[in-house]
Amino acid sequence: MNLLDGKKLSNEIKDEIAGEVARMKEKGEKVPHLAAVIVGEDGASLTYVGSKVRACERIGFESTLKKLPESTTEQELLAVVRELNADPAIDGYIVQLPLPDHIDEQKILMAVDPDKDVDGFHPANFGKMAMELESFISATPYGIIEMLRRNGIETSGKHAVVIGRSHIVGRPISILLSQKGPAGNATVTLAHSRTKNLAHLTRQADIVVSALGVPNFLKADMVKEGVVVIDVGITRVPDASRERGYYLCGDVDFKAVSKKASWITPVPGGVGPMTIAMLLKNTLLARQRHRG
Numbered sequence: 001m002n003l004l005d006g007k008k009l010s011n012e013i014k015d016e017i018a019g020e021v022a023r024m025k026e027k028g029e030k031v032p033h034l035a036a037v038i039v040g041e042d043g044a045s046l047t048y049v050g051s052k053v054r055a056c057e058r059i060g061f062e063s064t065l066k067k068l069p070e071s072t073t074e075q076e077l078l079a080v081v082r083e084l085n086a087d088p089a090i091d092g093y094i095v096q097l098p099l100p101d102h103i104d105e106q107k108i109l110m111a112v113d114p115d116k117d118v119d120g121f122h123p124a125n126f127g128k129m130a131m132e133l134e135s136f137i138s139a140t141p142y143g144i145i146e147m148l149r150r151n152g153i154e155t156s157g158k159h160a161v162v163i164g165r166s167h168i169v170g171r172p173i174s175i176l177l178s179q180k181g182p183a184g185n186a187t188v189t190l191a192h193s194r195t196k197n198l199a200h201l202t203r204q205a206d207i208v209v210s211a212l213g214v215p216n217f218l219k220a221d222m223v224k225e226g227v228v229v230i231d232v233g234i235t236r237v238p239d240a241s242r243e244r245g246y247y248l249c250g251d252v253d254f255k256a257v258s259k260k261a262s263w264i265t266p267v268p269g270g271v272g273p274m275t276i277a278m279l280l281k282n283t284l285l286a287r288q289r290h291r292g
């Protein structure tokens with residue numbers, strides 16, 4: 001079994017970006033500026049946004065965090081989005097999901113300027129991605145592609161089974177794996193909650209991407225020997241005996257599945273850190289594109 005070490009790879013990518021930022025500074029150019037908007041006090045969201053801000057500091061980006069109260073109205077949030085769209089200092093920004101129930105997520109995401117949409121959640125970017133045009137590719141699927149590509153894992157002609165059809169992970173990664181580009185040319189099956197005989201499908205898979213959010217869902221008897229396993233699930237399981245009061249658990253029964261896998265991502269330290277690195281990469285791309 002080979003570990004797909006997302007922590008290590010994300011640090012390499014961040015070092016590459018930091019090098020590029022240093023060159024920009026030397027030439028007296030403006031460095032990339034990433035903003036994040038967070039509404040409310042969700043613990044996991046705060047953790048993620050905190051790592052993003054730390055990563056920006058480390059690589060020399062400017063960063064702005066806009067923390068809004070849970071009671072923020074849809075109109076108020078739309079006003080913040082329009083402000084960020086109009087602010088020439090901001091190269092890219094994200095609106096952290098999930099949003100409180102009284103705010104229409106779709107309405108907010110549609111209001112983000114696609115040229116600043118470093119999450120790649122706007123339909124203009126999703127559509128361009130699907131048509132292999134220049135776009136922002138969502139950070140998690142982009143991170144998975146980079147992990148496969150940089151570890152030289154063959155995807156061409158392989159059967160990939162993606163579990164989960166979310167707009168953020170399952171659907172876009174299924175498209176990217178089937179495309180002609182890097183880590184592409186796979187034959188893809190997109191499985192979801194209505195799929196029948198899932199284990200029958202995953203047992204035939206050369207590559208399994210699980211983006212479900214159900215701890216330890218994928219068991220050893222559901223995969224074949226030599227499978228490549230990408231675990232996108234990061235669930236906080238409450239556990240009073242831990243210092244933080246919870247532990248992080250992936251979709252994959254790592255202990256058993258790793259014995260059969262040729263490559264496997266751990267949780268934590270797999271897809272999560274890659275997501276952060278690719279968000280930074282998208283922000284660098286945004287800066288370079290805005291420059292012309």
Ligand SMILES: Nc1nc(=O)c2c([nH]1)NC[C@@H]1CN(c3ccc(C(=O)N[C@@H](CCC(=O)O)C(=O)O)cc3)C=[N+]21
Pocket residue numbers: 045047048051094095096097098119139234248267268269270271272273274275276
């Ligand atoms: N607009 C928006 N864009 C997002 O990309 C977005 C979002 N909203 N909402 C929440 C999810 C979740 N997400 C994570 C990113 C990194 C880790 C990560 O680095 N996890 C570490 C562990 C972190 C910990 O200790 O909790 C790891 O897997 O090793 C986790 C989760 C981005 N998301």
